[in-house]
Amino acid sequence: MLARGVEPYPVGVPVTTTIAEVREQYEGALEAGEETQDVVGVAGRVVFQRNTGRLCFATLQDGAGERLQVMLSEGEVGAESLEHFKHDVDLGDHLFARGRVIRSRRGELSIFAEEWQIASKALRPLPVLHKDLSEEARVRQRYVDLIVRPEARDVARLRARVLRAVRDYLHGRDYVEVETPVLQALYGGATARPFTTHLNAFDMEVFLRIAPELFLKRAVVGGIERVFEISRNFRNEGVDSTHSPEFTSLEAYEAYGDYDTMATLTRELIQAAALEGTGSTLVTLADGTEYDLGGEWTTLSLYESLSEKIGEEITPETSVEHLLRLVEKFDDDVDPIRQTHGKLVEELWEHHVGDHLWEPTFVRDFPLDTSPLTRAHRSKPGVVEKWDLYIRGTELATAYSELVDPVVQRERFEAQAALIAAGDVEAMRLDEDFLTAMEYAMPPAGGLGLGIDRLLGAITGLGIRETILFPFVRPLG
RNA sequence: GGGGCCGUAGCUCAGCUGGCAGAGCAGGGGACUUUUAAUCCUCGGGUCGCGGGUUCGAUCCCCGCCGGCCCCA
Numbered sequence: 180m181l182a183r184g185v186e187p188y189p190v191g192v193p194v195t196t197t198i199a200e201v202r203e204q205y206e207g208a209l210e211a212g213e214e215t216q217d218v219v220g221v222a223g224r225v226v227f228q229r230n231t232g233r234l235c236f237a238t239l240q241d242g243a244g245e246r247l248q249v250m251l252s253e254g255e256v257g258a259e260s261l262e263h264f265k266h267d268v269d270l271g272d273h274l275f276a277r278g279r280v281i282r283s284r285r286g287e288l289s290i291f292a293e294e295w296q297i298a299s300k301a302l303r304p305l306p307v308l309h310k311d312l313s314e315e316a317r318v319r320q321r322y323v324d325l326i327v328r329p330e331a332r333d334v335a336r337l338r339a340r341v342l343r344a345v346r347d348y349l350h351g352r353d354y355v356e357v358e359t360p361v362l363q364a365l366y367g368g369a370t371a372r373p374f375t376t377h378l379n380a381f382d383m384e385v386f387l388r389i390a391p392e393l394f395l396k397r398a399v400v401g402g403i404e405r406v407f408e409i410s411r412n413f414r415n416e417g418v419d420s421t422h423s424p425e426f427t428s429l430e431a432y433e434a435y436g437d438y439d440t441m442a443t444l445t446r447e448l449i450q451a452a453a454l455e456g457t458g459s460t461l462v463t464l465a466d467g468t469e470y471d472l473g474g475e476w477t478t479l480s481l482y483e484s485l486s487e488k489i490g491e492e493i494t495p496e497t498s499v500e501h502l503l504r505l506v507e508k509f510d511d512d513v514d515p516i517r518q519t520h521g522k523l524v525e526e527l528w529e530h531h532v533g534d535h536l537w538e539p540t541f542v543r544d545f546p547l548d549t550s551p552l553t554r555a556h557r558s559k560p561g562v563v564e565k566w567d568l569y570i571r572g573t574e575l576a577t578a579y580s581e582l583v584d585p586v587v588q589r590e591r592f593e594a595q596a597a598l599i600a601a602g603d604v605e606a607m608r609l610d611e612d613f614l615t616a617m618e619y620a621m622p623p624a625g626g627l628g629l630g631i632d633r634l635l636g637a638i639t640g641l642g643i644r645e646t647i648l649f650p651f652v653r654p655l656g
Numbered sequence: 657g658g659g660g661c662c663g664u665a666g667c668u669c670a671g672c673u674g675g676c677a678g679a680g681c682a683g684g685g686g687a688c689u690u691u692u693a694a695u696c697c698u699c700g701g702g703u704c705g706c707g708g709g710u711u712c713g714a715u716c717c718c719c720g721c722c723g724g725c726c727c728c729a
Contacts, residue, residue, distance in 0.1 A: 227691095227694095228694095229693095230688085231690070231694075232688035234690065234691080235689090236692075248691085250690075252689060284690045284691095287692070289690095303666070305682075306666075307681050308681090308693075309668090309693055310669085312667075313725095314724080314725070315725080316667080323667095655722095
């Protein structure tokens, strides 16, 4: 091609019409074998080629996966041009063709080319289009996955629709979207290990955020009373089908709301996102099981549902020793750091109840010691006003009646400091500036955290690595 | 952290009891003016993940490492 002076990567080609527009305009309009005199210029990636001698066929695909056939005949483009086409054009190339819109004798809508040009030459062959790419190849080379697998393109577009639905819903409730620091001098808002980096200008250690919570609450103190952020968070922990080292969350805070307010908001938000994303609240998983996100959702009490399941009364007074014996029935190596009342109760509950909740279910009223940012329950002793939302056996969202009392908040931080001293690397750090903000008085508020990647999974039935366009993979070599 | 399965051509995969490395698609050459994963003839294509060991001989058996997936904690 270069020897003939053909440019393999031209600056542009004279496209007049997209493939989708041609399909839309002529789809129902032409009989098999019927020709128009309408000349269009189209471009797309060559995904199939068929060559019958003096007539060649190429199927072009656009970015959304729409396809259109191009026909090149010796009579129309000339023998020399057709020879060059056969020699130069491979699967995977971007091709431009200008010609009349016709329908072939076999009924395929086509462009009958009078002129063609390579719009961009592919140097690597396309994978087989009729077999699934291996899971590893999909994730490592998502750009190839997107070319060959319609589902990959659909997920990327569905994610965009869901995010827009989330924003639309919150804007409809007068929420303000803000952006808070990713780079933080002190991390907080969740119990997790952070990524650490170094700020050269101040010669200090800084952290990537594990959650935006403490900054969003500062915003509420300042008067942004309905505030949300769609936040990329970083947690330096295990990687599996439900955990990614970086993930996207929605956090939302509503002054004068509580955890009940946030439950209604969460249900409506997820239902709106499902309808906008897939047109239905019914979800079918790969193995055929179904669940419905529509209607009202079940609510459980954490202690009551656990007690019922194991046939024994568990309360906030149940001793650590007794809980440990119950956990050791299925986990024979409990980390000493995890041997607190709250952590053991939560592990028991997840094992016996949470892992089996497929239909959307709110579980309410958690142990106090594992929820240092949540207010104590207004009437039940020993628990906090917090719920977790479970769908498909995993935690999708959590919400609190937020703790706004700066004196109690300081005590909670001090209890966390004791855990740090005992070696708990996930315990929360005391944040003096956050406490100072609270001392200026934060209005009573409900707060919500929701995993966007898991929301995509709950709506589509896919794993987290399918819902993230470019998940982190260990480099080769 | 423990267990299981997997890694062979650009892609998807075969490869028997250890004996010269295989197919389909993709790619090169040829035939064919209405194909739909076109068809037909033909050719090229390999660090069998990496490193050791056993053996006359290892893609195959053993050990270690790297990478992936699944299950368990």
